[in-house]
Amino acid sequence: MPADPIDYAAYDEGRDCNYWALDRTLQFEARRIYPDDEYRWAEPLLEDFGEVLGHEMAHTAERIDEEGHELRSFDRFGNRLNEVRYHPLLERQEEIAYETFGMTHDAFHAPPGRDEPVGFAHTLLMQALLCNVDAGFCCPVSMTTGAAIVLDKFDDGTLGEYFQGLTSRDIDEHIEGAMFLTEEQGGSDVGANEVRAEPTDEDGVYRLYGEKWFCSNIDAQGALALARTPDAPDGVAGLSLFLVPRTTPDGAVNDAHFRRLKDKLGTISVPTGEIEYQGAEGYLVGEEGEGFRYMAEMMNFERLTNATGAVGVMGRALLEAKVRAANREAFGATIDEYPLMRRDLVDMAVDYEAAAVFSFEAARVYDERERTEAVSGDDAYQLMRLFVPVAKYRTARMAVETTSYAMEVLGGNGYVKGHTTERLLRDAQVLPIWEGPSNILALDVLRAFEREQAHEALIPYVQERLAEVEHPALQEPTASVEERFHELQTAIGTLATEDGDYAQYHAKRLSDLIFDVVTATLLLSEAQWQLDEEGDGRKALVARRFVETRFGDDETYGVASGERFAMEDDVFDAIVRYAGVEPAALLEAAPADD
Ligand SMILES: Cc1cc2nc3c(=O)[nH]c(=O)nc-3n(C[C@H](O)[C@H](O)[C@H](O)COP(=O)(O)OP(=O)(O)OC[C@H]3O[C@@H](n4cnc5c(N)ncnc54)[C@H](O)[C@@H]3O)c2cc1C
Numbered sequence: 232m233p234a235d236p237i238d239y240a241a242y243d244e245g246r247d248c249n250y251w252a253l254d255r256t257l258q259f260e261a262r263r264i265y266p267d268d269e270y271r272w273a274e275p276l277l278e279d280f281g282e283v284l285g286h287e288m289a290h291t292a293e294r295i296d297e298e299g300h301e302l303r304s305f306d307r308f309g310n311r312l313n314e315v316r317y318h319p320l321l322e323r324q325e326e327i328a329y330e331t332f333g334m335t336h337d338a339f340h341a342p343p344g345r346d347e348p349v350g351f352a353h354t355l356l357m358q359a360l361l362c363n364v365d366a367g368f369c370c371p372v373s374m375t376t377g378a379a380i381v382l383d384k385f386d387d388g389t390l391g392e393y394f395q396g397l398t399s400r401d402i403d404e405h406i407e408g409a410m411f412l413t414e415e416q417g418g419s420d421v422g423a424n425e426v427r428a429e430p431t432d433e434d435g436v437y438r439l440y441g442e443k444w445f446c447s448n449i450d451a452q453g454a455l456a457l458a459r460t461p462d463a464p465d466g467v468a469g470l471s472l473f474l475v476p477r478t479t480p481d482g483a484v485n486d487a488h489f490r491r492l493k494d495k496l497g498t499i500s501v502p503t504g505e506i507e508y509q510g511a512e513g514y515l516v517g518e519e520g521e522g523f524r525y526m527a528e529m530m531n532f533e534r535l536t537n538a539t540g541a542v543g544v545m546g547r548a549l550l551e552a553k554v555r556a557a558n559r560e561a562f563g564a565t566i567d568e569y570p571l572m573r574r575d576l577v578d579m580a581v582d583y584e585a586a587a588v589f590s591f592e593a594a595r596v597y598d599e600r601e602r603t604e605a606v607s608g609d610d611a612y613q614l615m616r617l618f619v620p621v622a623k624y625r626t627a628r629m630a631v632e633t634t635s636y637a638m639e640v641l642g643g644n645g646y647v648k649g650h651t652t653e654r655l656l657r658d659a660q661v662l663p664i665w666e667g668p669s670n671i672l673a674l675d676v677l678r679a680f681e682r683e684q685a686h687e688a689l690i691p692y693v694q695e696r697l698a699e700v701e702h703p704a705l706q707e708p709t710a711s712v713e714e715r716f717h718e719l720q721t722a723i724g725t726l727a728t729e730d731g732d733y734a735q736y737h738a739k740r741l742s743d744l745i746f747d748v749v750t751a752t753l754l755l756s757e758a759q760w761q762l763d764e765e766g767d768g769r770k771a772l773v774a775r776r777f778v779e780t781r782f783g784d785d786e787t788y789g790v791a792s793g794e795r796f797a798m799e800d801d802v803f804d805a806i807v808r809y810a811g812v813e814p815a816a817l818l819e820a821a822p823a824d825d
Pocket of ligand 1: 410411412413415416417418419420445446447448495498503661664665666667668669670671
């Protein structure tokens with residue numbers, strides 16, 4: 232029985248609704264990437280989370296953004312405080328995320344109703360839902376999980392109390408994580424970090440000196456910072472990792488000066504500031520000189536949450552646009568009845584599907600790598616190393632584009648505070664910058680080929696999936712993807728033989744090509760599955776449109792092609808409003824032939 236379309240005209244705006252119930256793209260991805268038993272356990276929880284987000288946090292997030300937090304570096308007597316006075320509503324947000332929904336706990340300890348923890352795919356899906364309301368707050372939630380991952384993997388138990396705090400479900404015991412790499416002279420170039428760590432008489436305890444330039448969640452009790460020990464070599468090889476809490480175990484404020492909070496464009500709900508370490512106590516994580524390797528582990532997870540978070544931001548922007556377009560009348564009709572707006576909404580929705588399928592595939596391979604403990608040389612590891620930087624790079628840029636256009640769909644109101652699209656765009660704009668800008672990620676993609684031979688896993692991965700697509704309605708787009716896949720292999724081969732400068736020069740275009748080929752493959756594979764299992768052709772329409780817009784090369788940009796795809800009621804209802812599609816209808820006319 233094909234699904235009914237969603238009636239977006241029934242909403243006033245994209246809140247006071249359930250983000251899970253309304254988002255059939257996320258539901259599809261969750262069913263695809265969760266193990267069956269985990270999905271059965273998680274589904275009611277995701278439904279509840281979507282409800283709280285839509286009815287409560289959608290409102291609190293606006294208030295926190297408007298009013299912000301305040302830093303108190305000193306008390307009135309001049310004693311060091313290093314205290315962030317949080318907006319009072321933040322406490323409630325933390326309670327919802329960490330206590331009620333176990334957002335960090337459940338990946339490390341068995342949640343109620345299960346004997347074992349749930350996989351990171353679940354954590355990442357929760358991050359996407361959370362980003363429907365607050366991309367800023369997603370940052371500390373994600374770094375708390377990231378810091379716990381690092382301690383879980385590399386600490387020998389010395390810092391067990393911090394691990395317990397980071398993963399506790401009890402909000403009174405819970406602490407948050409943070410990651411402090413960036414210094415003024417070294418953001419992307421982490422090897423230029425200068426903060427020093429001097430050993431003390433106590434084993435594993437050091438004193439840190441120097442300045443960190445961008446510290447999000449500045450007052451985190453579970454903050455991890457990179458620093459250089461005496462006589463350590465230059466570059467990243469000389470970096471060690473330390474846990475540097477705001478207060479030391481005796482309750483004293485650590486020897487650091489929280490200089491100021493950055494006056495940021497967006498993500499106001501997370502306080503980002505500058506820290507000057509003045510002999511702060513830091514506790515060595517693992518071994519000296521391994522800091523960059525440990526931090527890379529956290530960075531992988533943060534880049535992935537950036538991608539699934541970008542999906543959440545796009546999902547909310549799209550929802551706001553759909554609701555507005557279904558309600559706003561101009562020239563005597565609602566604007567979603569006009570051909571040009573139909574095309575906009577269809578293409579925004581297809582972009583959303585693309586960002587979601589790629590990001591959650593990256594989440595699935597990350598999860599698989601964790602479950603199987605895959606190491607360098609294993610397929611899951613190679614794919615994870617490749618997909619994470621591609622996902623972060625592409626989806627961050629797509630989130631900026633989607634939030635920007637959603638604002639335009641809302642017209643003048645969209646540009647005005649309180650109408651959400653304004654905040655979404657401000658928040659989205661940081662997604663390409665933090666956790667590594669686009670160029671840095673594209674260079675990381677080159678490293679995944681050079682050091683991890685990622686092509687060894689990528690090529691059979693795409694071949695196997697394309698070989699399974701057999702429905703007649705998918706033949707033409709599959710042939711286009713096969714052709715482009717062939718060109719991707721040529722491109723990988725060319726970059727392997729050319730000089731390094733040439734490879735760097737083309738690194739972003741290579742990443743774009745990987746994203747498009749893998750996404751098209753995944754969408755076709757999803758379309759085949761949906762036709763087989765559900766007798767529904769909706770994903771087939773999504774896949775066709777993605778392939779046509781990415782790989783079509785009409786010389787008139789389609790203007791003379793006769794294409795009327797997004798104008799058709801059935802297509803619009805399917806792609807934008809999630810109506811099901813009878814498979815037989817797919818064969819009636821190919822999209823470009825209408
Ligand atoms: C709101 C916010 C919060 C942040 N929070 C944190 C945090 O909690 N912890 C933390 O450690 N950092 C944090 N950062 C810092 C962020 O991670 C850095 O800004 C980012 O990594 C870029 O570093 P940079 O600012 O030094 O820019 P640069 O490294 O100077 O880069 C500037 C530009 O040069 C490009 N570039 C650099 N090298 C190359 C190259 N080899 N080839 C081509 N192009 C290149 C980059 O792509 C970029 O576009 C935060 C930043 C922001 C805006």
